[in-house]
Amino acid sequence: MKRLPYDEALMDVTTKRDREQRRYHARQPKKIRNVLAQLISKRGYGRVETNELLADQWRIAVGEAGAKFSHACRVRRGNLEVLVANSTVLQELTFQQQQILEKLQKQLPEAGIRALRFRSGPLPGGSH
Numbered sequence: 001m002k003r004l005p006y007d008e009a010l011m012d013v014t015t016k017r018d019r020e021q022r023r024y025h026a027r028q029p030k031k032i033r034n035v036l037a038q039l040i041s042k043r044g045y046g047r048v049e050t051n052e053l054l055a056d057q058w059r060i061a062v063g064e065a066g067a068k069f070s071h072a073c074r075v076r077r078g079n080l081e082v083l084v085a086n087s088t089v090l091q092e093l094t095f096q097q098q099q100i101l102e103k104l105q106k107q108l109p110e111a112g113i114r115a116l117r118f119r120s121g122p123l124p125g126g127s128h
Contacts, residue, residue: 054111058082061103066093071123078114080104083121090118 051074058072069085070093084090093100097116104113 054080054108057104057107060107061100062093062096066096069123070118075111075113078112079117080111080113080115082116082118083123084118085120085123087120090120093118 054072054075058070059067062070066089069089071083073081073083075081082093084093093116101113101116104111104116
């Protein structure tokens with residue numbers, strides 16, 4: 001089928017219109033709430049408060065004795081990563097894992113904690 005000059009001209013107009021629309025939409029100003037949300041996310045300002053709340057709720061869930069030898073680090077993909085001082089504490093927390101998880105899910109439903117992951121290593125602040 002042979003193309004007519006009219007068809008080519010129509011395609012050129014359509015292509016040009018689409019290109020201009022893309023350029024116009026690309027130049028629109030960004031909403032300030034989106035810019036601020038990106039900034040807060042990149043700089044980690046929101047995480048400081050969340051980590052403090054997480055540490056407090058962890059202390060309540062495991063008790064002062066358990067919190068002395070462990071530290072809740074962060075929630076990643078629904079897993080709460082917990083740093084413990086030694087393998088003995090790791091084993092004890094593993095035995096209590098389901099009860100601790102249920103307490104945390106009640107205390108912090110918005111955190112979306114589905115599992116606990118324990119890891120042995122030096123605690124922040126040099127304690128134990």
